[in-house]
Amino acid sequence: MDKSKKYCVTSALPYANGALHLGHLAGAYLPADIYVRYLRGLGADVIFICGSDEHGAAITIRAKKDGISPREIIDKYHALNKATFEQLGISFDHYDRTSAPLHHETAQAFFKKLIDKGGELEERLSEQYFDEEYQQFLADRYIMGECPNCANPEAYGDQCERCGTTLSPLELKNPKSMLSGATPILKETSHWYFRLDKHGDWLREWIKTGVLDGQQHHDPKAWKNHVVGQCLSWLDDGDGLQPRSITRDLDWGIPVPMPGAEGKVLYVWFDAPIGYISSTKQWAADNGKNWEDYWKGDPDKLQLVHFIGKDNIVFHCIVFPAMLKAHGDYALPVNVPANQFLNFEGRKFSKSKGWGIEQHEYLEEFADFPNKEDALRWALIRNLPENKDADFKWDEFVDFYDKDLADKLGNFINRVITLTNSYYGGIATASSATVPDNIKGLVESLCEDIEAYNLKAAASTLVEIASWGNQYLQDTAPWAIRKTDPDSPVIALCISTSLQLVNLLAVLCEPFIPFTSLKIRNLLNLPAVKTGELGEVIAKLKNGEALLPAGHQVGQPEILFAKINDRNDKSRLEIIERQKAKLEAILAAEQQSNPEGAGNSTIQQYSPMKDEIQYDDFAKMDIRTATITAAERIPKADKLLKLTVDLGFEQRTVASGIAEQFTPEEVVGKQVLLLANLAPRKIRGVESQGMILMAEDGEGKLSFVQAGEAFGPGLGVK
RNA sequence: GGCGAGGUAGCUCAGCUGGUUAGAGCGUGCGAUUCAUAAUCGCAAGGUCGGGAGUUCAAGUCUCCCUCUCGCUACCA
DSSP, X not given: OOTTSEEEEEEOOOBTTSOOBHHHIIXXXXXXXXXXXXXXXXXXXXXXXXXXXXXXXXXXXXXXXXXXXXXXXXXXXXXXXXXXXXXXXXXXXXXXXXXXXXXXXXXXXXXXXXXXXXXXXXXXXXXXXXXXXXXXXXXGGGEEEEOTTTOOTTEESSBOTTTOOBOOGGGOEEEEETTTSSOOEEEEEEEEEEOGGGGXXXXXXXXXXXXXXXXXXXXXXGSOHHHHHHHHHHHTSTXXXXXXXXXXXXXXXXXXXXXXXXXXXXXXXXXXXXXXXXXXXXXXXXXXXXXXXXXXXXXXXXXXXXEOBGGGHHIIIIIHHHHHHHHOSBXXXXXXXXXXXXXXXXXXXXXXXXXXXXXXXXHHHTTTSTTHHHHHHHHHHTTOOSSSOEEEOHHHHHHIIIIIIIIIIIHHHHHXXXXXXXXXXXXXXXXXXXXXXXXXXXXXXXXXXXHTTOHHHHHHHHHHHHHHHHHHHHHHOHHHHHHHOTTXXXXXXXXXXXXXXXXHHHHHTTTTOHHHHHHHHHHTTOOOOOTTHHHHHHHHHHHTOOSSOTTOBOOOOOOSOOOSSOTTOOXXXXXXXXXXXXXXXXHHHHHHHOTTOOOSOOSOOOOOOOOOOOHHHHHTOOEEEEEEEEEEEXXXXXXXXXXEEEOSSOEEEEEESOTTTOOHHHHTTOEEEEETXXXXXXXXXXXXXXXXXXXXXXXXXXXXXXXXXXXXXXXXXX
């Protein structure tokens, strides 16, 4: 930490069309909060910025589906997410929203600056789907059709939510407008593109070496492996960076500030990161500060840090930095400590399958659980997906709570407060007590770990300090000395030294479990840990000064963490058991509807009926019985088999996308149906002369379609 | 197929630029202790560091090949 620097820490702006689950919390919000609280503890000049991302077609679609206005959607989720963060102690200095007028102005000014500068944006004509009935262009999200990848009939124009593939509207089969339900037509429209392609070279150097404009901007080794790896993979991929469209035909969002651009708005990913800037502006206006201090000026004095999940790496490490650089006035992030994903009891979080728990749900269902906020924070901290995907389990939640918080930390503090009260009436007596030297090293490494974003390691060190305290008490055993020599100074020194540790723990744990920190300070009869206090404590440690003066009166002992596994009180365990029971019910329901365990879906999905055709359309197809006589894999293609098919009167070669489900061996000898008069086409170097007919279920599982045994090859199908 | 990230004790993970008998927590076994929330403290067992080859005096750590998991991406008439 450098006191002369301005720290601007951001967490990914949550999208305001739904609630956030524990994975989000562990990915972008909790780590940032710990980092920021730590910096505040050191007295750094730091602001913690976030807000709701409220534009984009997903919100207007959601609104349409629910029969309410987009405004109602964003108001609901903005309020929910903001309140939930507050309850969990995520200590944003400012939580804004991108629907705010100040944000609209800021984003428009940003856009205009790029226009005026020239060379960064360009207008291009392209063909887009257009709904004739509604007389408007369709945003990607307003087009639904069959996913070319997994055949999900309800894929959106930008992404298939079943298989996760990124799509463009033109790739969808049987596209349908979500406004009128009709098949849209292609029509020419113009959009602005950001010339990302011009920024590849300096981005590569910046990410690889940390050098920007000939100056060392940051230490590339301080960035996480997977972050740098993914960025370089993107930069070096194929043709490199491509210009990106930054406007959309939509009536919800920030109007493009150009003449003749009616009906067009800034694409949500362009305006969203600018939200970090506008949110800072609002904070500054509210607090009499200058927002530019945190975004502009000497790059050596600015520490911009983005906390995000790994799905956001490309935007925050490539696109947004390119935007900032193109604009020219802004400093770039010195680190983007992206976390990987958190799974839930062995699977991905899935709202539709009911797998996982959202933040606000947790708060509701754990309403009667004492320390629910810190309990959750701690369970997530101990299991952060810092460098690889992690898994949240209720059993571990219990373990971390009982072992770390109750047995080690809570019990140590309880022991010390109890001893102080019963031996000395709650007054620390030894004046020479200080924090032992070996603890200083632990404090140092705890700080180093936080500054390196190794928060899991830092949390372990915190527990280690409490453990050291337990060990110290055990070894010194003042209760044993007291039997023979009740006035021994060793007893007083032991108790007073332990009290030093308790206060140290209260200060050190504040970034991680702030609610508990406050409770410990109450036990010590001290006010809440204040800004800059961690710095003072570290200075005192260096000088060998006491953290708690002799003669200080502490409060009465009180249980900080009642264990979950408590034989006298099952209430906490029951709350956990309820959660586990919910998951088992989901698994049981799946087992019942799908005894073979082929998949997790409980509902068969049927693809929508296609448009009506005439008999002639059908009669044009020459479908015949056939037998597969040979099969081999096509190199460099995961899904393709090269099949030789016998039609009786001739042999055909067919490339078929079935290799993920069938091996060449099991396919040979199969009776199939072949669409025989399909125009030949070259696929991966193989001339495919026809198409094998397959049936497909809602999950993309394939099955051969065939005639009866007695029918040989080459016979017609009608 | 290409790219990226991972594969280290039963479980969850540390191991920086290669260097003495590979670490921690949880779990397990044994012992100590009673100030404390059936808590605590100590000791012990447990690993061919995914597999194979190579470089080196020396490799979990570097190179190559293979394999499995996760993510992105290409092929799907």
